[in-house]
Amino acid sequence: MQVRDTPEEWRTVATETPFVGKKTSVRSDEVVMPDGSVARRDYQVHPGSVAVLALDEEDRVLVLRQYRHPVRQKLWEIPAGLLDVPGENPLHAARRELFEEAHVEAADWRVLTDVYTTPGGCDEAVRIFLARGLAEAAGERYEVSDEEADMEQARVPLADLVRGALAGELHNNCLVVGVLxxxxxxxxxxxxxxxxxxxxxxxxPFEA
Structure with missing residues (x-):
């Protein structure tokens, strides 16, 4: 048996959007279940994200420490950000986030993995890239604000991050999924x- 996810869409008989935010919204759908009953499903509608596991020549991963208010913690993360416009090329977005958050560029890019972060309550899809051949980016640093103004940066051996993820010391989903x-x-x-x-x-989907 081949184990893989497959597209499927159950019939929606009603839908509404009770909240619309700056980047995301909340949708409520009335969905027909296999037994014919109708169930309400509330979920966040998300534009999608990219994340970058940037690995240097010393086998260290570039990580950022940032305050995340919903969980009341400062989390170690890898550079990441939203797809700004529908259909945006995810590689372009990943290059932008690596530049803006770390002022770094990379020569070699691969897709590490694709994930849905919380498919029971959000349609966010994240593409995690592996970036190698790191170098300081040219030009001026991107001006940061809000939580990003307090952001710390470090380069940590991959083995230490794997250990920290398995020990329950690191919790950011893109970092944990990326290093593993x-x-x-x-x-x-x-x-x-x-x-x-x-x-x-x-x-x-995106255009090249």
């Missing part, structure tokens, strides 16, 4: 077998 995916890739067919940076992404 890279460790799994190395233990398997190797990073050269990863998908190219422009691989199709059905969850958020």
């Amino acid at each position: 995916a890279l460790a799994a890739a190395r233990a398997g067919e190797g990073v050269d077998a990863l998908r190219p940076a422009d691989a199709p992404w059905p969850a958020r």
Whole structure:
């Protein structure tokens, strides 16, 4: 048996959007269940995101520490951000986020993995890239504000992040998924077998 996710859409008989925010909204759908009953499903509508696991020549990962108000914690994360416009090329967005958050550019890009962050309550899809061949970006640093103004930056050995994820010391989903995916890739067919940076992404289709 081949284990893979497949597209499917159950019939929606009614829908409303009780909240619309700056970047996301909340939708309420009345969905027909397999037994014929109708159930209400409330979920966040999200434009999608990209994240970058940037790995340097010393096998260290570029990480950022940022305050996240909903969980009342400062979390270590990898650079990440929203897809600003529908159909935006995720690689372009990833390059932008790496530049804006870390003032770094990368020569080699691969798709590490694609995930839905919380599919029971949000339609957010995230593409996590592996970026190598790091260098300081040219030009002036991007001006930050709000939580990002307090952001710290570090480079941490991949092995330390894997240990921290498994020990329950690191909790950001993109960081945890990213470092474990890279460790799994190395233990398997190797990073050269990863998908190219422009691989199709059905969850958020884009133009090259």
